[in-house]
Amino acid sequence: MPGPRVTQGERVTLRTFETEDVPFHQRGCTNPGIRYPIGSPVRNQEEIDVGDENDGSDDFVVCLDGEAAGPGDPEKDQIQRIGMVHANDVDWRRPELAYWIAPEVHGEGYGTEAVALLVDHVFRTYAHPAVGAGAYDFNDASRGLLESLGFSEEGRIRRDRFIDGEYVDRMEYGLLREEWEDRE
Template sequence: MPGARITSGERVTLRTVESEDVSFLQRASANPEIRYPLGNPLRNREQIDVSDEKGTDQFLVCLDEDDAGPGRPDEDDVTRIGQVSVSDADWKRPELGYWFVPDVHGGGYGTESVSLVVEYVFREYDTPAVGAGAYDCNDASRGLLESLGFTEEGRRRKFMFVDGEYRDMVQYGLLRREWRERA
């Protein structure tokens, strides 16, 4: 059963990640359509421990039915569609990470979810900027960041071996001032 509601947008709800969500996270991370663009290794249930992500704020992205309350809703009242995380927010520039199940790609759920998390970061942390990275071959992720006002700040060449070849990591940043000017 997903956890408590943190915030909601027009279509998505961000909820706390609970131990019951590990099977969803594991299935999704094993999906090549998600894992390859992220460059993530396969992990088993024991390696996906929601309590072990120190210094990371994790959000389960859900589509809630009308009956879903702010607390721990019934399993039938929510549909899990992805995860957004914020790492290192308490001691350096926060870094976003996100993924969504392939069934919702292109539907705008990512833009709405990441936007809610950017707003959360600037509300909860005294930071002048937030960052995110995307592989040069991940046009959808780069487009999402750019649509929210993120600016390309640099490139880590041949950063990681992903899906059969070394890929560049494109680093993005968004200043608090830029985010507020957009609103």
Template sequence: MPGARIARGDRVALRTAEAEDVEFLQRGSANAELRYPLGSRLLNREQVEEVVLDDGEDQFLVCLDGDDAGPGTPADDAVERIGFVAVQDVDWKRPELVYWLVPEVHGEGYGREAVALVLDYVFRTYDAPAVEAGAYAFNDASRGLLESLGFEEEGRLRKRRFVDGEHVDSIVYGLLREEWHD
């Protein structure tokens, strides 16, 4: 079950990812609709557990909270898990965002709201001058989400990863602290 609520927007809540969420997170890792756009490798349960328990990341489940889901650890049926957001390398000057939502909710604006909540969290919690994120050149939805939040394209890594049978470019985006607060 998801952990404590860290932030709440108009429609989504960010809750801490807990060991009990491994099954949901593994389902995301195994889903080709998510794995290929993320360029992720297939992870077994043990590997997902290692990722969830990684101390170098702040990790959140993106949830739709029901009316009886309070700020603490809710009952499993009080929330619906719809995605995941991680902030990697939080001790460096440019933490990196990684995010995904289950395909059933793509295009409904939940991703934009969740990433905005995480950006508020990062700039409130860490002394980072900027946040970065990456998206593959073919992933128009992810690139559009980042650009809609003010991220600027900072570079292209050509043929960075082999994804779904071909080498693809990765686009690096950055958002400066002062750009977010403006």
């Protein structure tokens, strides 16, 4: 089960990623509705890194908390896992955000809220002047999510990854700290 609450929005909660969350993470990254849009390679349970404090990333499980779920370790029936958010390279360069939300809750706005909570977390926790994120050219939902949060397109990496039988372009996005702080 996910661990303690790190931050909470109106509807979603970010909780620490624990060893017990590896099967959820693995199921998400092998689901074609998630794996193809994020370009994730298939990995087994042992290949998914958890709990390495020196890996330079902050990893969180996106949850819908029930009324009984407190800030500590919740009981299994008190939360529903719906996705993951990550801030990679937080300890040495501009953090790169990554995220996925379960297909059964796509279009509900949970992804936007979760990524906004992650951006808040990164800017509160680290002194970086900006964060980055990427989305494949064909992934209109992910690109729209980033743009709705104020990210600006910074470039294109042509034929970056082989996904579902073809090479696809990756769009690079960035968000400056002052842009985030000055938003309405």
